[in-house]
Amino acid sequence: MTRSSAIRALLACCLTGLASCGDGERDFGGPRENRLQPVELVLMENGRPDPAVLADEQTVLRGNGEEPETLDPHLAQGVPSSHILRDLFEGLTTESPEGKVIPGVALRWNISRDARTYTFYLRRDLVWSNGEPLVADDFVYSLQRALDPGTASSAATTLLPIQNAREVLAGEMAIEELGIALLDEFTMQITLTGPTPYFLGLLASPVAYPVNRKNVEEFGDQFSKPGKLVSNGAYTLSEWNPRVGIELVKNPNYREADSALVERVIYLPIEDQSTEVNRFRSGDLDWTFEVPNNQFKWLQQHYARELVISPWMGSYFFGFNLTQEPFIDNPSLRMALILSVDRQILTEKVTQFGEKPSFALVPPGIDGYVPFSPEYADWTQEERNHEARRLFEQAGYSEDRPLRIEIRYNTSDNHKKIALAIASMWKQVLGINSTLVNEEFRVFLQNREQKVVTQVFRAGWISDYNDPYSFLELFRTGHGLNDYGYGNSTFDALLDEAGKERVRARRERLMFEAERVLMSDHVVIPIYTYVTKRLVNPHLRGWQNNVMDHHPTRFMFKLKSRAPGSPEPQAEFAPDTPPATEAQPRATGDPEEPTPEQAAEPVLADEEESQ
Amino acid sequence: MIQEGILRHAATRLLGLIPTLLLLITIAFFMIRVAPGGPFDSEKVLPPEIRANLDAKYHLDEPLLQQYFRYLGQIMSGDFGPSFQYKDWTVNELIARGFPVSATVGGLAMLLAFVLGTLIGITAALKQNTATDYSVMGVAMLGISIPNFVIAPLLILGTAVYAGWLPAGGWDWSWQRMVLPVITLALPVIAYIARLTRGSMIEVLHSNYIRTARAKGLPERMVIRRHAFKPAILPVISYMGPATAALITGSVVIERIYSIPGLGSYFVQGALNRDYTLVMGVVIFYGIVIIVLNFIVDLIYAWLNPRIRYDEAS
């Protein structure tokens, strides 16, 4: 058994009822009025927090859902591992606390006229956590490794826009033929198959992170273990105890090590949501992965300061299987079912956490894209139900010829509740007797893919990058996740065109049109757009809500506690606004913030250039 | 005589272990493969090229029988292979880290249950059909009348969240983090052991030799301790074999609610994630543990009950 005395000491010191971390006070636990509150944030002239308000011990404990499947950035796919990897590594680009793409290892870049060739100019003098210099060749090696068939990375799909990536993955081309070229020690070029406006965002994801060649070659598939892993991000891996915790400590060799205030981050895998909340309440955690679905009212009453809710880049919907009865060639029936779902009730009474009712596929919040909104979005539910009944009859169903359908979902409390609610609405409005079919996840995936037994099924998509294309491509004819059996050549053609289009505005118009086509074919039942919901220690600041739900620890810091009994500043938390949505100044005064002349060029060429 | 018999019995038992394990491996191997879905299915896009690479890397593209023999060959050398789900860890590593945790919590729970259970059982038997009997047994029976996934969160709320005496979960080998899991795990076992002890104690107390001992004027405590205790716990001992095996290989409920890194979750997670190697590893490990424990139980039983001989037919 290897076990870390560090983690043990730390966890032990955070035991409720024993001496706790930091200033020796207990932040949490017990009834709400006993909890200590942070002092007010004071900023210095350079925008950084005043050291006087910072807690002595800068350790952050983050709940992290399931045990991460791997810390090899090129294999990692899950949300838990990507949270950790964002702290460990830095790609050519990286993200600001607001989730915007900013220069990372690359200081600046040029994009060619045809938007297919990216030239990256790397920062000089950067080093790995072991002190070795970080050069462009490291990235060439790493991208090649990620796409090497022998690596067998499923995350490599993210890199498919790179020229010849698909052929290399299939083993049809040598790895050297990838569209990646080394120009000099600090300059490299990536060539893409077509214009990909979100490509810079993709480079900030784990699969595009650099790994240290010597490190990988020395330890093989064991290189991601503590004591071995060499990384280039703000933190290094110091301890990993499976299903207990992962401890990262600050990397003194990181380019902005001075501005990273948190000295130590501990990621705790906690699968059970109620357990996670209980551990947060007893002071074991500063940041939860999520919160239980049913407890909105209760949490809002008891943990209003800590509860943080924010929009997320994801859509929740149910899909129709268009290849089987009763939905094959039956748009009236599908429309009737879509109309008779009362999204207001679903979001206000069932999910409750501020999810937004949705009537289309792409969630709001993507830069520059205004999602399609169908006509019925503006109707009252009464009108929708009325129209639904008309369409239902038109489709040939009535009391004498009732419809029986199956609603299929995978095991989850939330899916269950929503499926129940939808079934109940269909019964009340259209008199449909639906059967709920709850399947274990992998059985569910297989059934969905085979399109034989499914009728109406739970679907949804949370995007890895900030682009409508991520949502729309799922409905292309023959796409691996097109479990609906949808095929519309107009739709495919629009997406093809959008894939080639270099002008942002026109590209967005094409995608809007594609979304319109998709929604008028009634392929999915839009329900709501996702929100992230979690509890956060009010002492923990420096992070900001963003639609990607990416929160690198290096921007965070912990405030001191107010002495017990001192008056509470009134204005800080207005009753209606959740605490975290208030604007928080950036914690970093980035000296290397790109100056106007070195700043990245606009992602796509301007409109006038391309006629 | 007894020594020799036990040795011979041990040898037969250990030899019998091999075909048992082989069958166990075969059944488990094909059962998990029959389950729909594979280890790399997810809700993400997985182009066929990548799928092929993954299958090739983990030999999933070979015919099933070939995979079976490959697996048999591999475990001959004591290697359970890499986990499909936790890619940085081998199954051996995961078991080596998980088992000590489960064994500690389970072992302590068994110890607690044995001590409390027999105490409650004997007390109830001595005061048979009195208020004491009904009340201690009634309390003990709570353990098998309320599911542990209700008891565990209640304990957390009471002792951790509100009182702040103990941590609400997690694992660091400190006693504070063991208290609640051990208690939760022990509760139903206490109830079973108490019932068993009560039943057999009553039976023993009415047997002739106890009557004789009493008639000889031996003090009651002496009668209980010297003569009644050993035979009375015999059924408890035979119950303890499989029960201990179940406890020390971990409980998914306890591990999930207290976030403890034991073995129990791997049975469930491994099966649900189709992590073929992991689930096979823990199943085989469990098989060995239960066979070994049953053997130990036999030995203890023989030691406690001298009427049993291993060497001759009666």
Next chain:
Amino acid sequence: MNSGVELKDQGLEIKDPFAAALAAEDIRGRSLWVDAWHRLLKNRAAVVSGFIMALMVMMVIFGPMLLPWEGDFTDWDNTSTPPSAQTGHWFGTDAVGRDIMVRTLEGGRISLLVGLVATLVSLVIGVSYGAVAGYYGGMTDRVMMRIVDIIYALPFMFFVILLMVVFGRHIVLIFVAIGAVNWLDMARIVRGQTLSLKNTEFVEAARACGVDHQSIIRRHIIPNLLGVVMVYVTLTIPQVILVESFLSFLGLGVQEPMSSWGALVNDGAQDMESSPWTLIFPAMFLTITLYCFNYIGDGMRDALDPKDRT
């Protein structure tokens, strides 16, 4: 005789503790049943439990018919409301506005049904398997018991999860899945009993008269096992109900909108602080039932085993 078999003959292999005592029990005549019945009636805990269970069964069968709510009716005006006579939800409602009272009673039907049917499944498999093994003895017995050993060494959870995953979540499968893993104890007990039965005079007499093996097992062995089996059944039902609740915890329980006490208790346990009524009522029903079955089982065991007589 081989030492391993000999060992089993001593009752060592019998894993169910209650069977250990029973295995040694002799065959008795008709008066045994009358005696036992009288003894059972004297056991106050068992009688009270029996009465409560009868009441419980009536309630879960007829209760839902008398209530104004349907089990799957979602009352959108009253989601997650505490018990109240005003709303008509006496036990409160769950997160989608379903009445907890009617769901508890309907869940009781499923729980009791699972308890009963799964136990019967294990009974049928276990009794026939054990009786055959014990009666034929020798090689047959050894092979059959070795198979039981192997299945014993398979972790139960793995077994049930795979059964549920492979064959889907139909309620019949829950019966079969639980029954299929629970018959092992039964088989062992019955085998032990049969071993001692087969050498009794009446079996030997039957054999001497040329009665074939199957008829002997059916007519003479199995009826004489009835006492053991009945005790075992009452003690298995509560275990099976708990197993079903464990399956619900794993998310492998009965299909919505059907429910069981286990599923309801599991749902309620998630929200025990925010809406305690969703936990308390189903948990109360479940706990009372488990208590009662255990007391009835204990009572029957005491009644059938005269050594316990005071």
